[in-house]
Amino acid sequence: MNNKVAVYRKEHFNAAHRLNNPNWDEATNIRVFGKCNNPNFHGHNYELIVKLTGVPDIDTGYVYDMKLLSELIQENILERFDHKNLNLDTPEFKNLNPSAENIAVVIYNILRAKIEPSFELSIRLYETERNFVEYPVN
Numbered sequence: 001m002n003n004k005v006a007v008y009r010k011e012h013f014n015a016a017h018r019l020n021n022p023n024w025d026e027a028t029n030i031r032v033f034g035k036c037n038n039p040n041f042h043g044h045n046y047e048l049i050v051k052l053t054g055v056p057d058i059d060t061g062y063v064y065d066m067k068l069l070s071e072l073i074q075e076n077i078l079e080r081f082d083h084k085n086l087n088l089d090t091p092e093f094k095n096l097n098p099s100a101e102n103i104a105v106v107i108y109n110i111l112r113a114k115i116e117p118s119f120e121l122s123i124r125l126y127e128t129e130r131n132f133v134e135y136p137v138n
Helices: 026-037 066-081 100-112
Strands: 005-017 042-054 120-126 132-135
Touching: 005 066, 042 066, 042 100, 066 100, 100 120, 100 132
Parallel strands: none
Antiparallel strands: 005 042, 042 120, 120 132
């Protein structure tokens, strides 16, 4: 069987952040980032969708064991980012603006290192119900 199938795991985490470029003055940061530049931070209820694509295993019929995928996301993403201030509590965003785009790339890189390269991986991250990003883009 050479038919590729995509499987998806949806997870949720809450995190605070502030979008700010330290190389810009306050007026420029406010103009570019608006309310997202609040010096007291602001939070989101992120929805994370992890997509794996591969050929179903001949013995199990699984592309990937969803229980294992759930545990992988829990241990490597949710425990790291849930109920955290991304700017202050996570080394990944110490020098990287925690935009939805950058968060998706960071999540991808963390999971890519843990998932066999034979599986195609993509991340979709909803920052709000109407705003989401996807990485990588094919």
